[in-house]
Amino acid sequence: MEVVLGQVEQLPALLAVSRSALVRDWDSLTLDRALEWARYFQHLYDRFRTRPQLREALGRRLRRSQPYPQLGFSTLGRCPQLLGLALLENRALPPAACRRLLRSLPRSPGAGTGPEPRGLELIARRKAAACLLALSRLPPRRLPGPEAQLQAEAQLLLRRLQEEAQEIPEAAGQLRWLCGVLEQLPQPRAFEVVAAALVLLKQGRGQGRDGSSLDGYQASAAGDGCTAELLLSWLLGSQERFSAFCLCLPCSYLAFLAGHYSQLSRSYLDLLTVWGSHLVYDPLQGRWVKSCLDEAELSWEELRQRFSCLCQGSTLLKEQTQAALKLLRTQDGDFKVCGVSVWTDLLMEGSFYLLTFIKMSTIMQK
Amino acid sequence: MAQDTTVPKLNFEYWLDKAIEWGQATTLESQKDVCLHLPQLQEFLHQLYETIKHLQGSTAAVQQFPLIGQLLGRLCWNPFVIGYDESQRTLMWCLCCLYSSEPQNAVELKANSWIRETFTESLLCHLVSSSKWESNEAETSTFISALGYTSADYYCHLVKNMVVSLVTELRENQSNGLNIQESISASRVNAMSIFCVPLITLPDLTPLLETLLLYHGSSSKEILSSEFLEAVNEAFLKKKISLPEPAVFSLWLRHLPSLEKATLHLLDQLFSIQLNSLEEVACVIKDSLLPQAASHPAIFRIVNEIFKNALMETDGTSEVMTIIQVFTQLFLQAHQNENKQHRFPLKAYFPNHHQPLVRGLARRPFELPTTSWSQHLKHISDMLKALVEDTNVSSLIDLFEIWFLVACFGEWLDIAAEQLLKAAIEPDAVLWLLAFYYCPKNENQQRTQTMVEAQAVYSHLMMLFSCADLSLKDLEAAVHKLTGVEQCCNQHLTTHLLTNFLLFSTGGHKIAQECIYHVTEVTDTSKEIYNLLIRTAYRFNHSGEENQRTVKLLNALLQKLPLKV
Numbered sequence: 001m002e003v004v005l006g007q008v009e010q011l012p013a014l015l016a017v018s019r020s021a022l023v024r025d026w027d028s029l030t031l032d033r034a035l036e037w038a039r040y041f042q043h044l045y046d047r048f049r050t051r052p053q054l055r056e057a058l059g060r061r062l063r064r065s066q067p068y069p070q071l072g073f074s075t076l077g078r079c080p081q082l083l084g085l086a087l088l089e090n091r092a093l094p095p096a097a098c099r100r101l102l103r104s105l106p107r108s109p110g111a112g113t114g115p116e117p118r119g120l121e122l123i124a125r126r127k128a129a130a131c132l133l134a135l136s137r138l139p140p141r142r143l144p145g146p147e148a149q150l151q152a153e154a155q156l157l158l159r160r161l162q163e164e165a166q167e168i169p170e171a172a173g174q175l176r177w178l179c180g181v182l183e184q185l186p187q188p189r190a191f192e193v194v195a196a197a198l199v200l201l202k203q204g205r206g207q208g209r210d211g212s213s214l215d216g217y218q219a220s221a222a223g224d225g226c227t228a229e230l231l232l233s234w235l236l237g238s239q240e241r242f243s244a245f246c247l248c249l250p251c252s253y254l255a256f257l258a259g260h261y262s263q264l265s266r267s268y269l270d271l272l273t274v275w276g277s278h279l280v281y282d283p284l285q286g287r288w289v290k291s292c293l294d295e296a297e298l299s300w301e302e303l304r305q306r307f308s309c310l311c312q313g314s315t316l317l318k319e320q321t322q323a324a325l326k327l328l329r330t331q332d333g334d335f336k337v338c339g340v341s342v343w344t345d346l347l348m349e350g351s352f353y354l355l356t357f358i359k360m361s362t363i364m365q366k
Numbered sequence: 367m368a369q370d371t372t373v374p375k376l377n378f379e380y381w382l383d384k385a386i387e388w389g390q391a392t393t394l395e396s397q398k399d400v401c402l403h404l405p406q407l408q409e410f411l412h413q414l415y416e417t418i419k420h421l422q423g424s425t426a427a428v429q430q431f432p433l434i435g436q437l438l439g440r441l442c443w444n445p446f447v448i449g450y451d452e453s454q455r456t457l458m459w460c461l462c463c464l465y466s467s468e469p470q471n472a473v474e475l476k477a478n479s480w481i482r483e484t485f486t487e488s489l490l491c492h493l494v495s496s497s498k499w500e501s502n503e504a505e506t507s508t509f510i511s512a513l514g515y516t517s518a519d520y521y522c523h524l525v526k527n528m529v530v531s532l533v534t535e536l537r538e539n540q541s542n543g544l545n546i547q548e549s550i551s552a553s554r555v556n557a558m559s560i561f562c563v564p565l566i567t568l569p570d571l572t573p574l575l576e577t578l579l580l581y582h583g584s585s586s587k588e589i590l591s592s593e594f595l596e597a598v599n600e601a602f603l604k605k606k607i608s609l610p611e612p613a614v615f616s617l618w619l620r621h622l623p624s625l626e627k628a629t630l631h632l633l634d635q636l637f638s639i640q641l642n643s644l645e646e647v648a649c650v651i652k653d654s655l656l657p658q659a660a661s662h663p664a665i666f667r668i669v670n671e672i673f674k675n676a677l678m679e680t681d682g683t684s685e686v687m688t689i690i691q692v693f694t695q696l697f698l699q700a701h702q703n704e705n706k707q708h709r710f711p712l713k714a715y716f717p718n719h720h721q722p723l724v725r726g727l728a729r730r731p732f733e734l735p736t737t738s739w740s741q742h743l744k745h746i747s748d749m750l751k752a753l754v755e756d757t758n759v760s761s762l763i764d765l766f767e768i769w770f771l772v773a774c775f776g777e778w779l780d781i782a783a784e785q786l787l788k789a790a791i792e793p794d795a796v797l798w799l800l801a802f803y804y805c806p807k808n809e810n811q812q813r814t815q816t817m818v819e820a821q822a823v824y825s826h827l828m829m830l831f832s833c834a835d836l837s838l839k840d841l842e843a844a845v846h847k848l849t850g851v852e853q854c855c856n857q858h859l860t861t862h863l864l865t866n867f868l869l870f871s872t873g874g875h876k877i878a879q880e881c882i883y884h885v886t887e888v889t890d891t892s893k894e895i896y897n898l899l900i901r902t903a904y905r906f907n908h909s910g911e912e913n914q915r916t917v918k919l920l921n922a923l924l925q926k927l928p929l930k931v
Contacts, residue, residue, distance in 0.1 A: 028467075075514045085516050089486050095478055099467040102485075121455040124488070126521035128449035129565050133528040136558035148531055152523035153509060160513045184512040189505055 004044065005061045011041055011079065012062065012071055018086040023093045028100035031087070035104060038079040045077035059167040074163045154196035161227050171230065178234050191245045194231050195257060201228050202260045228261065236267050246271055255309040259317045269324050276303055276346070281339050288342055304349055376414060378433045381407065385440040394557055400446040401563040401593050407447065411456040415463065424464040424477040434464070435477065442488045450564035461485065525570045532558070533577045540581060552589045555581065559594035566597050567606045579613040588620055599624035603631045615659045625665060629672045632656060636689050644904035647692050657696035661704055663714040666697065674770055684897040691776035698728060719771055723749045727775040732909060740791045743782050747795040750802060769806040779803050780901055783866045786824065787831065797824060804859045819856050820863070827867045836873035838881060845885060861891050865898055875919055882923065896927050
């Protein structure tokens with residue numbers, strides 16, 4: 001077993017080399033050997049994936065190695081593809097080795113893991129399919145929720161999270177892993193992906209269309225709940241991050257998420273409270289303005305819009321929002337006059353806005 | 367290397383012109399044009415690969431085919447081409463062939479570099495679409511790498527998501543039909559169907575294919591493009607995709623050429639297999655989904671017409687007749703299995719016929735006790751006689767239609783011949799039925815004559831029926847009838863009676879093999895006898911014939927006979 005662990009430790013190095021300039025010294029024999037190693041790792045994956053203890057051991061050993069802390073046991077299963085594609089993209093690979101690679105890839109068996117183990121032609125075909133289907137996209141997109149690309153990224157994230165959850169039992173470790181991964185994306189994108197993932201979890205599509213698991217990792221309602229917790233703890237982990245998240249996403253989208261995740265709705269309302277309390281009333285202009293010209297704060301219009309989005313959500317969310325507003329109004333002295341408490345004004349606007357909205361939607365339905 | 371035979375076939379100029387044309391135009395017309403040419407292009411690429419696969423490196427290939435680089439380059443960027451069936455695989459093989467393991471000159475170096483770029487760029491990234499996607503491209507691939515996945519996983523999910531999204535929108539639009547503001551225009555659905563043409567054999571697309579096939583817009587005109595419908599039908603017939611039944615039925619209902627093709631394809635299949643047993647035939651027919659589809663009267667009528675034509679074109683060979691009979695049986699089965707509420711009455715399928723006759727013929731034999739079979743047959747015979755003899759059957763066409771109706775339900779005819787020998791109550795009526803089947807025309811009293819002859823043969827056989835010991839000589843008279851070539855209707859009918867006699871009479875068993883051998887020697891009725899035997903075997907299997915002796919004999923005969931057919 002120690003031998004196997006030692007071998008598995010080499011995987012990160014192998015992948016690193018395949019992406020580096022070191023391959024310029026490779027000939028076709030070296031390439032063959034590398035591909036053989038990849039197939040061997042995949043074989044290990046097939047053998048051990050139904051044996052949790054061995055799986056954990058291998059996973060731990062993999063994670064020990066730098067500079068890719070993100071690798072896990074499941075990476076072993078994808079080794080031939082990872083290696084092959086990395087080498088293909090590597091310009092430093094000399095012609096002889098490259099030719100050997102090209103000859104082997106399109107017909108690579110890659111049997112075992114993965115839904116369709118048929119090599120590059122399937123990637124190319126699917127890419128073309130994505131292109132063609134994009135051409136036939138039907139405007140306008142009426143359905144709420146993320147676009148197909150974001151969904152795909154979110155699905156991959158969820159898949160990986162579920163794999164990690166089986167290997168790293170403690171939540172702190174998982175969170176560290178998640179942070180590491182999400183750092184790879186620029187922040188707006190990371191937020192979009194996480195939001196998409198949260199939506200997918202609620203729709204029960206964490207692992208792709210059919211219920212069957214793609215990698216032998218069973219998705220369950222409990223498992224989904226844990227994953228959601230993890231994502232939320234990342235989001236809510238720092239106030240800065242969370243407020244950036246809330247500023248980044250459109251308010252209807254946020255309202256949708258808040259309606260499904262109670263921790264989110266609470267934190268969101270708290271944040272809105274903070275923002276709201278930073279507004280001051282300007283009697284000369286007759287409206288609420290920001291107390292300081294900070295980008296990361298909301299204006300009156302924006303605040304009002306966000307509250308009205310929340311009120312258009314589920315009944316529970318609406319009640320929660322209105323209760324929160326009423327409480328704040330009470331704390332401010334329970335005035336029913338404009339211009340004294342921002343909460344009073346919001347409530348008054350809110351009901352007006354809601355009525356207007358109801359009227360508008362009835363007209364449109366006719 | 368064989369140059370001369372292959373080079374003329376590889377029309378590079380033509381395909382390069384096409385590729386340039388396709389690259390520039392983005393109209394629906396040009397896209398339709400691509401779809402139309404995809405199968406030929408795939409064939410061309412395959413031939414190209416076969417030609418260049420022995421070559422090492424690009425110099426030799428470029429010498430032989432100077433335009434090869436340009437052509438392959440353009441094709442690699444056309445998603446219609448890459449998305450189609452196996453074209454992407456062949457293209458990639460061609461590129462691999464052009465790659466030099468030891469580049470000798472600058473040209474080869476450049477070619478190598480270009481090939482690698484094509485692989486990575488056209489395969490792995492840079493979706494040819496809106497700029498929004500391009501800017502996200504780098505971020506996406508870093509992220510996916512960090513997760514430990516590859517573009518294989520990414521595109522897998524991406525395509526599935528897009529399919530789900532389109533399916534959902536189509537379905538919502540279907541149910542939202544009244545809200546015209548938000549409805550999807552017919553032209554967009556038509557365009558979508560064209561974009562799907564190359565992707566039909568990609569399994570991820572099946573849900574979208576299904577939804578499109580079941581999609582009905584508000585207009586009565588067909589929204590889906592005919593290229594799409596044809597291509598789906600082709601793929602289905604070649605068993606490259608599998609679709610749920612409602613989708614297939616919808617396809618055939620909307621697109622007549624597809625239905626015709628499917629029916630002809632079935633007939634081709636059946637002609638090409640050796641008819642060893644009707645179980646095989648029934649299996650093939652059932653798999654084609656045509657009997658089930660025929661529950662729609664419109665489909666039934668068209669399939670029926672095609673079968674009729676096939677019968678006429680082959681001069682009514684017994685094989686075609688057998689196929690039609692099995693089809694009709696399976697159709698009845700499927701029809702009866704339908705939910706009572708959705709079931710059409712028999713009148714819908716046979717609108718121009720005398721309905722009591724239709725109902726009589728459509729009764730499945732097993733629905734009646736065997737003791738009442740004779741009575742039932744007499745009933746059918748009487749109705750038929752009334753139709754044919756008493757009313758003025760105006761034309762040959764009408765007569766043919768009636769005859770065809772009876773022939774479709776051939777099971778009863780086989781049972782008639784059997785009943786005549788086993789449980790003869792009122793043999794004349796039943797005999798008339800058989801005489802009509804084998805000799806429907808009576809302008810020159812052919813049928814009457816046949817009837818007379820048949821009665822003679824029948825009485826002769828009935829006399830011998832209970833004899834325990836028979837020899838070939840005893841059946842001399844009957845066999846003699848077969849060799850005379852005056853009227854072939856008589857031959858068929860006599861063959862039928864004789865074969866049944868050999869199967870079901872006590873004395874007949876012993877000399878069955880000898881007799882049949884002799885008959886097939888002196889006449890050319892072996893095919894007919896063979897078909898009759900396999901029909902009987904099929905019937906027995908389904909009704910559980912108790913007489914083991916008969917079953918054994920039947921199997922023995924069937925084993926020996928194929929050698930003579």
